[in-house]
Amino acid sequence: MTITAEQRRARILDLVRELGTLRVVELAERIGLAAVTVRRDVAALADAGLVHRSHGVVSLPVTETAAAGPIGRNWAIGMLVPTVGSYFDEIIDGARSAADAAGARLLLGISAYESSDDRAQVDQLLDAGADGLLLTPNWKPGSHPENSTWIEDLRVPAVLVERRAAPDSPFAELDSVGSDHHHGVLMALRQLSSLGHDSVLLAAREDSWTAYQVRAGYEEATRLLGLDLHPIVDIHSGGDMEPVATQIAEAVAGGVRAVLVHNDQSAIQLVPLLRARGLRVPDDLALISYDDVFAALAAPPLTAVAPPKRAVGSAALELLLNRLGSGHDLPVHHVELMPELKIRTSCGSADR
Structure with missing residues (x-):
């Protein structure tokens, strides 16, 4: 028996009101019609303001949703x-x-x-x-x-x-x-600049999205604050921090007295390695970590940029x-x- 467009759309409305958010393909399966037909009916209902559709999902209008209860119920x-x-x-x-x-x-x-x-x-x-x-x-x-x-x-x-x-x-x-990681780096470098540092080194990983944002933020922040821009010290995923400590010690010998390190794990590993090279944090080198997951537990406790995770x-x-x-x-x-x-x-x- 053939059903009219009005009957199809009434059935769609009944299902959405009964079950909440549904995908078009689910509606088609429940009604027993082709998805293309249901998609056209949903479009007509959406144009009339009776349903909302987004990315193949059909839901009640916000007014009906609010009347039905908390917005996240059963999702x-x-x-x-x-x-x-x-x-x-x-x-x-x-x-x-x-x-x-x-x-x-x-x-x-x-x-x-x-x-x-x-x-x-x-x-x-x-x-x-x-x-x-x-x-x-x-x-x-x-x-x-x-x-x-x-x-x-x-x-x-x-x-x-x-x-x-x-x-x-x-x-x-x-x-x-x-998180606005560019601004997070700017905050760290601004703090170090306020303490009298005109040159800040960045030691950072290079294997994650956040690391990339920190690196880009460093170049941007040094320009905005008028600080010296140094080549970034790469922290490789293998976990060997000895080469990183050596490069930082060389930078200190060249006049650098501040470093931003991404991330906490790397920064915590660096502190004793730097001490073994005669550099104490913060007496000889100011250090700020990026992430603030474990930074407060370090010895000494690390100043850190804390994204609002x-x-x-x-x-x-x-x-x-x-x-x-x-x-x-x-x-x-x-x-x-x-x-x-x-x-x-x-x-x-x-x-x-």
């Missing part, structure tokens, strides 16, 4: 991260707290810093029923995300977390929430829930949160 949110431990633990914790407060459920996928794993992990999250995604894809620092074209085909809304697509990227229209996770989760509730009526958000500078012992004082 499952998939979260893709490149690792657990250290930095991302706090981001996950922020997202989990926001999800709990909203009545949503967080599902975690870990892609182990291998871009080839991203899609498999996301597919697993979608199969588990994720209605939206928080994505930290394994993009190579400074490069176009060529291995992430699958993101364009996602059937649910997604928010980038601690990632920002280039303006000419097909992913520039995605929502994103992250928990706040990033919370803000990303809340933005995604707003996207699920508001659909295409919500403009694309590119949110950058400001780090803090936690002053401790290792950067010394103006009267050193």
Whole structure:
């Protein structure tokens, strides 16, 4: 028996009101019609203001959603991260707290810093029923995300977390929430400059998105503050900090008295290696760490740039829930949160 367009659309409305957010393909399966037909009906309903649609997802208008209860109720949110431990633990914790407060459920996928794993992990999250995604894809620092074209085909809304697509990227229209690492570096160098340093060395990793942002921020901050720009001391992923300590000691012999180190683990390893070379922190060398995960536990405690990790996770989760509730009526958000500078012992004082 053939049903009319009005009957189809009434059935779509009934299902969305009963079950909440649904994908178009799920609607088609439940109604027993071709997805292309349902997609046209959803478009007509959206034009009439009866539903919202975004990235293949259909939901109630925000007014009906608000009347139905908390915005996150019964939604499952998939979260893709490149690792657990250290930095991302706090981001996950922020997202989990926001999800709990909203009545949503967080599902975690870990892609182990291998871009080839991203899609498999996301597919697993979608199969588990994720209605939206928080994505930290394994993009190579400074490069176009060529291995992430699958993101364009996602059937649910997604928010980038601690990632920002280039303006000419097909992913520039995605929502994103992250830390303003450029400003974090500027805060560190401004503090050292206020202590009388006109020359600051950067020792940094080169294998992560944050490391790339710190490196770019260093060049920008030295220019803005009128500081001497030095070649960056590379910290390789193998973990051997002896060559790094040697290069820093050579820079000190050349007149440098301050260093910014990315990240905490590297900075903590450096302190005794520098001491073995006759350099004490902060007496002979002011040191600031970047990340502030373990910096307060060092001996001496390290002054550190602290990206707002928990706040990033919370803000990303809340933005995604707003996207699920508001659909295409919500403009694309590119949110950058400001780090803090936690002053401790290792950067010394103006009267050193």
